[in-house]
Amino acid sequence: MFNKFGVLGSVMALALTTTAPAFAGTAEVIHWWTSGGEATALKVLVDAYQKTGNTWKDNPVAGGEAARMVARTRILGGDPPTSMQWQLGAPLVALAEEGQLNDIDAVAKDWDKVLPKVIADNAKFEGKYVSAPIDIHGHTWLWGNQAVLDDAGVAMPKSWAELIASADKLRAKGYIPLALGGQSWQEIFVFETVLLEVGGRDFLTKVTYDLDDTALRSPEMLEAFKLFAKVRDLVDPGSPGRDWNITGGMLISGKAAYMIMGDWLKGEFVAAGKVPGKDIACEVFPAGKGTLVFGTDSFAMTAVKDEGQREAQLALASTIMDPVVQREFSLRKGSIPPRLDIDRTGFDDCAQKAMAEADAGHLFLVPDNVTDATGIGALVDQMTTFLHSSQTPEEGVTAMADAIAATR
Amino acid sequence: MRRFFQRHVSQIALSPSLALIAIFLYGFIGYTVAVSTTTSKAFPRFDNFVGLEQYWRLFHTPRWHVAFTNMFLFGGLFLLVTISLGLIIAILIDQRIRAESFFRSIVMYPMAMSFVVTGIIWQWLLNPTLGIEVMVHQLGFESFRLDWLTNPNTVIWALVIAAFWQGCGLVMALFLAGLRGIDEDIWKAAAVDGIPAWRVYVFIVIPMLAPVFLTVVVLLSLSIVRAFDLVVALTNGGPGVSSDLPSVFMFDMAFRRTNLGLSAASAVVMLGTVLAILIPYLYAETRERA
Numbered sequence: 001m002f003n004k005f006g007v008l009g010s011v012m013a014l015a016l017t018t019t020a021p022a023f024a025g026t027a028e029v030i031h032w033w034t035s036g037g038e039a040t041a042l043k044v045l046v047d048a049y050q051k052t053g054n055t056w057k058d059n060p061v062a063g064g065e066a067a068r069m070v071a072r073t074r075i076l077g078g079d080p081p082t083s084m085q086w087q088l089g090a091p092l093v094a095l096a097e098e099g100q101l102n103d104i105d106a107v108a109k110d111w112d113k114v115l116p117k118v119i120a121d122n123a124k125f126e127g128k129y130v131s132a133p134i135d136i137h138g139h140t141w142l143w144g145n146q147a148v149l150d151d152a153g154v155a156m157p158k159s160w161a162e163l164i165a166s167a168d169k170l171r172a173k174g175y176i177p178l179a180l181g182g183q184s185w186q187e188i189f190v191f192e193t194v195l196l197e198v199g200g201r202d203f204l205t206k207v208t209y210d211l212d213d214t215a216l217r218s219p220e221m222l223e224a225f226k227l228f229a230k231v232r233d234l235v236d237p238g239s240p241g242r243d244w245n246i247t248g249g250m251l252i253s254g255k256a257a258y259m260i261m262g263d264w265l266k267g268e269f270v271a272a273g274k275v276p277g278k279d280i281a282c283e284v285f286p287a288g289k290g291t292l293v294f295g296t297d298s299f300a301m302t303a304v305k306d307e308g309q310r311e312a313q314l315a316l317a318s319t320i321m322d323p324v325v326q327r328e329f330s331l332r333k334g335s336i337p338p339r340l341d342i343d344r345t346g347f348d349d350c351a352q353k354a355m356a357e358a359d360a361g362h363l364f365l366v367p368d369n370v371t372d373a374t375g376i377g378a379l380v381d382q383m384t385t386f387l388h389s390s391q392t393p394e395e396g397v398t399a400m401a402d403a404i405a406a407t408r
Numbered sequence: 409m410r411r412f413f414q415r416h417v418s419q420i421a422l423s424p425s426l427a428l429i430a431i432f433l434y435g436f437i438g439y440t441v442a443v444s445t446t447t448s449k450a451f452p453r454f455d456n457f458v459g460l461e462q463y464w465r466l467f468h469t470p471r472w473h474v475a476f477t478n479m480f481l482f483g484g485l486f487l488l489v490t491i492s493l494g495l496i497i498a499i500l501i502d503q504r505i506r507a508e509s510f511f512r513s514i515v516m517y518p519m520a521m522s523f524v525v526t527g528i529i530w531q532w533l534l535n536p537t538l539g540i541e542v543m544v545h546q547l548g549f550e551s552f553r554l555d556w557l558t559n560p561n562t563v564i565w566a567l568v569i570a571a572f573w574q575g576c577g578l579v580m581a582l583f584l585a586g587l588r589g590i591d592e593d594i595w596k597a598a599a600v601d602g603i604p605a606w607r608v609y610v611f612i613v614i615p616m617l618a619p620v621f622l623t624v625v626v627l628l629s630l631s632i633v634r635a636f637d638l639v640v641a642l643t644n645g646g647p648g649v650s651s652d653l654p655s656v657f658m659f660d661m662a663f664r665r666t667n668l669g670l671s672a673a674s675a676v677v678m679l680g681t682v683l684a685i686l687i688p689y690l691y692a693e694t695r696e697r698a
Contacts, residue, residue, distance in 0.1 A: 065663060072450075094450060182558075182647055238537030240558040240647035373449075377665040381471045381649050388560050388648035399470060406468035 025312030028057040029299065030074075030084035032067040037267045041333035045134070049319045054312045057082075075100050075302065082313050086300035088122040088131060089369030095300065096125035102301045102310070103128035104317040111321065114339045118363050119296055132320040133298035135335035138354050139189050139262045139366060140196070140293040142285035146278065148175055148257045158287035160197040163258065164230055170257045178231065179256035181247035182240035184384040190231060190260045191224075191383050192293050193285050198224040201291045201364065208367035211375045216401040225386065225393035232387060240388060251280070260285065262295075263350065266334040277349025284357055292357045295366045296338065378403040437679065444672035452668055462673035472674065475652040478564060479681070482653065483632040485568045486575075491624060493572070494579030499609065501580070502587045512584075516577035523574065527641025530570040531557065560650035563643055567635075567651060570642055575631060579624050586620035587613070622693050626686070633682055654678045 027049070033042045046056045059081060061067035071084040080100065086092055095101055108129040112120050115133070123131045142163070144156045152173045157163040167177040180190065195204045199220045206215035215221065236256075239247075248268045250256040259265070266276045274280050284292050299320060301313050319325055326337035331346060336354045344355060357363065367376050382400035385391070391399065413420065444463070447456045466472050501511055518526065533539045534557040541554040556562040556569075590613055598608045636655040643651040645660075654674055661671035 069663070076451075098451075183644065184646075184648075236537065237555060237558060238535060241531075241643055373665045374661075374667045374670065377660075377667075378469070378471075384646070385470070385474075385648040385650070388646065388650060402468075403470050406465055 024053045024055075025308035025310075025315075026055040026057050027082040027309070027312040027316045028059055029316070030059045030061060030067055030071045030081045031299075032061055032064045032085060034060050034062045037333060041329050044328045044332060045320065045325055048322060048325045049316060052315045052319060054315050080302035080304060082304055082309055083299045083301050083316055085297060086131065087369050088119065088133065088296050088298055089365055090371070090373075091369065092122070092131055092300055093125055096130050100303050101125065101130040102303050102313060103130055104132065104301050104314060105129055107314050107318040108132075108321075114321075114341045116338065116340065116358050116361065116363050118365050119338050122365060122369065123298060129317075131298045131300045132317040133296045133338040134320050134326065135297045135330050135333055136294050136338055136354070136358065136363070137262050137264055137297070137335050138284065138292045138294050138357075140193050140285055140291070141261065141263055141265075141350070142193070142283045143251060143259045143261065143265060144281040144283070145251055145254050145257055146281050148173075148254050149281070152257070154257070156281045156283055157258075158283060158285075160194065160227055160286060164234075166257075167234055175254075176234075176236045176250065176256040177258060178234035179247045179250040179259040180231070180235045180239050181242040181244045182235070182384075182388065183242070183244075184380050186244055186247070186261065187384050187387055188380055189262065189293070191228060193260060194224050194228045194231075196289045196291055197286045198227065200289050204291065204293075204364065208376065208379070209370050211371060211379065211404050213401060213405060216404060217397060221397050221401075222393055225396045228383075228387065229393055229396075263354065264334060266348070266350065270334070275348070276351075282350040282353065284353060284362075290360070290362045291364045292354065292362050293364045293366055295369070297335075372407070374407045375404055378407050440672045440675050443668055444676050446669050448668040448672075450666040450668070458669075462669045463677070466670060466673045466677065469670075471649045471652060472654075472657060474649055475654045475657040476677075478652060479632070479654050479678075481564050482567055482571075482635070483629070485564070486571050486632060487625065487628055489568060490572050490575050490579050490628060491621070494576050494624075495583050495614075497576070498580045498583035498587060501584060512580075515580050518574050519577040521574060523635070523638040524641045526570050526574045527638050530566065530573070531642050534566050557643065558647055560647050563647065563651040567639065567642060571631070571635065571638060574638075575628065578627065582620055582624055583617065586617045590616060622689075625689070629682070629686065633678065 031042070033039060046058070049056050059070075061070050064085075067085060071081060071086070074080055075095075086095065092101075103125070105128045111129060115123075119133050119136075123129055123133055142157065146156075148170070149156060152166070152169045152175065154166040154169055155162075157166060163177075170177045180186065192204065192208070195207055199207075203215065203220055206212040207221070244261060244265070245268060248259065248261065248265050251259040252268060252272045252274060263282075269276050269280050276282060299316070301317060304310055304313060321339065323339055323342045326339050327342045329335075330337045330351075334351075336347070336351050336358065340355075340359060344352065347355070379400060382396070382403050386396040386399070442454065443452050445457055445459060446452070446454055447458055447462075497515055501508055501515075505511070521529075534554065536542075536553075536555050536558055539554070541552060544552040544554075556566040594612060595608065598612070634655065635653055636659065639645060639651060639653050639656050645652045645656050655678070658671050658674045658678070661667045661674065
């Protein structure tokens with residue numbers, strides 16, 4: 001009797017103090033957005049979510065790997081968070097196959113119409129949405145310090161051929177042609193642009209998605225390694241092991257002319273008072289190949305049973321996909337929104353270019369989210385080994401193809 | 409009953425820790441071996457037995473060859489450099505010099521640093537665009553080059569130097585304690601016979617330090633096998649994968665590449681290597697004393 005009154009009392013108290021919808025719940029969210037710019041962007045999402053009457057229980061874990069490890073442990077322990085940041089594609093499917101995800105189709109009726117097909121396809125399991133995407137980050141961008149280019153009398157290159165042709169002019173003026181942080185995750189962006197230059201989107205697909213043995217031993221691959229070998233001469237001796245943001249500083253300060261890096265680099269430009277698209281030129285690289293390799297931050301929805309949590313989860317999914325939230329979030333994070341139908345005023349020139357690529361269907365999901373991790377890992381290992389050694393292109397091709405073959 | 413307890417008190421006292429060791433050491437070694445015979449990816453699964461296939465795959469992975477070779481290269485050089493220089497420093501300090509504790513502290517201090525801090529310090533010092541090389545250039549020696557850290561052929565020396573800098577203090581302290589334990593009469597007798605000091609060291613004192621050598625080798629070998637944080641902080645395996653060690657490879661396969669099967673196989677090979685080196689050595693040492 002007492003219990004009944006207790007419940008009744010609290011329900012009444014709730015009804016009196018809030019005007020929230022019937023199922024106000026709490027969503028616990030694990031994410032890895034802990035740095036300044038990321039936290040500002042996240043606040044947009046959190047504020048919008050709180051306005052729906054639900055409560056956001058923040059659970060930030062620094063570092064993507066660590067955050068995913070925490071989420072995985074919680075899931076294995078039978079106490080999943082309501083939602084967590086998780087990659088699209090293969091990693092998401094792996095989780096769904098274990099029966100660890102809820103579908104959110106109840107709130108995702110029109111998502112197919114507004115999302116790029118590649119994102120829609122990779123956010124689903126067995127035809128149903130299990131994850132809500134909040135941003136798109138392009139990886140294969142070429143950035144150029146405009147003042148340096150002007151000083152050396154060089155136009156922003158649209159291909160590797162043009163970039164390499166401009167290197168001597170830049171060196172003559174004392175500039176480092178290419179700022180490169182010599183860690184494999186940064187170098188792979190460069191390698192991807194090289195593959196695109198040589199064989200276009202089809203070749204990139206065959207090599208990084210299919211790990212196709214014929215493509216890996218083809219004449220195009222040899223050509224790609226010959227081009228990639230030239231990168232060794234474009235960088236400075238301090239490159240190996242250097243962090244991406246320090247490397248970005250070389251571009252911003254005008255020590256180096258170019259850098260190939262994802263568009264999160266824009267945050268560094270803005271912090272240094274430089275305008276992307278003006279002070280720092282940008283190009284989806286190589287131009288005209290119809291391909292922008294990208295990654296997406298998205299929130300996977302776990303298999304929570306509780307009715308309140310379920311409602312909180314659905315509310316979270318629709319908040320993430322809300323046009324205003326998507327717009328405001330990306331403006332702060334330096335990304336572009338996955339929704340193609342939002343108001344695009346206020347985005348910088350580089351973001352406009354990225355959105356045009358997305359409209360044209362040029363997005364290419366990062367191979368990490370598609371290909372077997374051991375196979376693509378072997379490719380990355382051989383790519384970085386080649387760049388830091390004196391292997392000939394012929395040796396590089398064989399070593400890479402053999403290493404990938406051994407993972408099968 | 410009481411006599412039973414009295415007679416077996418040591419066994420009873422030891423049994424909880426023995427049980428823990430049985431589960432958490434040998435139990436999990438067995439578990440790792442079992443995982444290494446499966447194609448487990450992100451989660452351990454035992455419904456996909458493949459025998460020794462992961463070992464075949466492991467030894468066809470070029471990066472593993474680099475890591476495995478590096479363990480011997482790094483281990484050999486580190487043992488050689490640290491033991492020889494540690495012994496020499498101990499002998500020098502043992503000469504009843506003035507301000508002995510001052511010199512002892514200098515050598516001992518780096519030991520207080522973790523490998524992570526050690527790695528970062530040496531990463532800065534050896535960085536060719538902001539470390540020692542730049543400093544020497546500013547002094548006017550423009551042709552000076554110190555690119556050990558960024559050259560795949562020499563990067564292992566950068567690891568050895570950092571590890572030596574950190575580990576030297578301990579080795580020196582152990583040898584110094586050993587030297588202090590040597591009977592003064594031996595020195596007096598040698599002096600009476602007119603034997604030069606270096607011969608006393610080489611033929612009499614150093615052989616007497618054999619137990620200290622055993623301790624040092626075991627301690628250093630352990631730090632070689634678990635040298636993970638040093639590599640991660642100093643080079644992160646780079647340039648390329650040239651400074652990879654088996655422990656780094658194993659971690660990468662387990663957590664970044666989500667390939668537990670292959671990772672477990674590399675762990676088992678590491679364990680096998682350590683046992684192959686240590687067991688004969690320990691066996692010989694214990695037999696001699698018994």
